[in-house]
Amino acid sequence: MTENAAHSPATGLIAFLGLGHMGGPMAANLIKAGHQVIGFDPVPAAVEAALADGIPMASTAHEAAAKAAVVLTMLPSGKHVLDAYQGVDGPGLLSIAKPDTLFLDCSTINVDEAREAAALAVAAGHRSVDAPVSGGVVGAEAGTLTFMVGALPEDFETVKPVLELMGKRIVHCGDHGAGQAAKVCNNMILGVSMIAVAEAFVLGEKLGLTHQALFDVASNASGQCWALTTNCPVPGPVPTSPANRDYQPGFAGALMAKDLRLALNALESTGVAAEMGPLASRIYDAFAAGDGAGRDFSGIITEIRDKSV
Ligand code: NAD
Numbered sequence: 127m128t129e130n131a132a133h134s135p136a137t138g139l140i141a142f143l144g145l146g147h148m149g150g151p152m153a154a155n156l157i158k159a160g161h162q163v164i165g166f167d168p169v170p171a172a173v174e175a176a177l178a179d180g181i182p183m184a185s186t187a188h189e190a191a192a193k194a195a196v197v198l199t200m201l202p203s204g205k206h207v208l209d210a211y212q213g214v215d216g217p218g219l220l221s222i223a224k225p226d227t228l229f230l231d232c233s234t235i236n237v238d239e240a241r242e243a244a245a246l247a248v249a250a251g252h253r254s255v256d257a258p259v260s261g262g263v264v265g266a267e268a269g270t271l272t273f274m275v276g277a278l279p280e281d282f283e284t285v286k287p288v289l290e291l292m293g294k295r296i297v298h299c300g301d302h303g304a305g306q307a308a309k310v311c312n313n314m315i316l317g318v319s320m321i322a323v324a325e326a327f328v329l330g331e332k333l334g335l336t337h338q339a340l341f342d343v344a345s346n347a348s349g350q351c352w353a354l355t356t357n358c359p360v361p362g363p364v365p366t367s368p369a370n371r372d373y374q375p376g377f378a379g380a381l382m383a384k385d386l387r388l389a390l391n392a393l394e395s396t397g398v399a400a401e402m403g404p405l406a407s408r409i410y411d412a413f414a415a416g417d418g419a420g421r422d423f424s425g426i427i428t429e430i431r432d433k434s435v
């Protein structure tokens with residue numbers, strides 16, 4: 127067991143629910159650090175991969191959660207999280223977990239759902255933390271994720287040493303739901319800025335600019351942003367960007383469409399007079415409904431180019 131794990135108040139057993147693209151490598155990093163983990167996933171392929179990584183697996187979520195100090199969820203959506211907490215055709219995890227269990231949700235879900243999940247957990251006598259991530263599968267494998275955390279201060283101190291085993295930046299954003307709020311705001315910036323960068327490159331092409339010339343200027347001028355300098359949507363200027371491998375993700379269009387729908391929900395529920403966020407959401411919904419779901423989100427540039435006269 128590592129120093130961190132040995133001294134963490136959350137050192138007890140972690141029930142890790144959802145061992146997919148992200149959860150699998152995250153749980154493997156906890157095991158490598160010497161933490162006690164028991165996993166559960168309903169999909170046999172995920173179970174096999176987890177067992178191969180040395181993660182002990184339970185046959186039900188209840189079996190894993192009943193004996194855990196921390197119930198960590200890494201699930202596709204807020205509905206999955208709320209269904210698991212409350213139960214669908216029987217008791218939910220909140221009613222079978224030991225009192226004062228720490229429910230740690232790392233999935234990306236609606237801010238309102240995160241607040242609802244936290245209220246339910248607290249009402250059932252537990253603790254709640256929302257800690258969505260950025261960094262993708264590569265970050266999950268390397269243990270370099272950024273965690274955006276919504277938690278009471280004492281719960282943040284409890285989970286921080288655990289999160290440090292899976293990530294390199296752990297940011298306490300505020301109370302319950304604040305982690306999801308930070309995630310949704312960040313990804314709205316990302317979606318909007320990628321569209322802007324892609325439109326600028328297509329305009330540059332029409333105006334006779336080389337990609338390199340536009341990159342050399344914008345990356346050192348006021349157009350500078352992550353969508354340009356790290357995930358550049360044209361091949362060449364940034365050799366590691368997905369554009370150089372035919373837009374293999376990276377960050378898939380389906381995930382960007384999902385995150386922008388969460389941003390749209392948050393914009394609507396708060397009444398913000400936004401124009402760009404909702405437009406970006408429509409653009410990425412259309413991209414994901416076509417062949418963009420499995421392509422990197424920077425592939426939006428090919429749609430813009432194809433539609434241009
Ligand atoms: P995934 O679909 O690969 O994995 C989700 C896993 O949850 C699946 O294996 C599924 O079988 C399992 N599952 C579903 N219901 C369950 C239940 N009740 N109990 C236990 N397991 C259950 O998805 P992913 O790519 O790993 O993403 C997980 C979350 O992380 C999502 O909310 C996603 O938006 C977010 N996220 C993903 C990325 C990424 O690059 N993939 C990046 C940042 C955040």
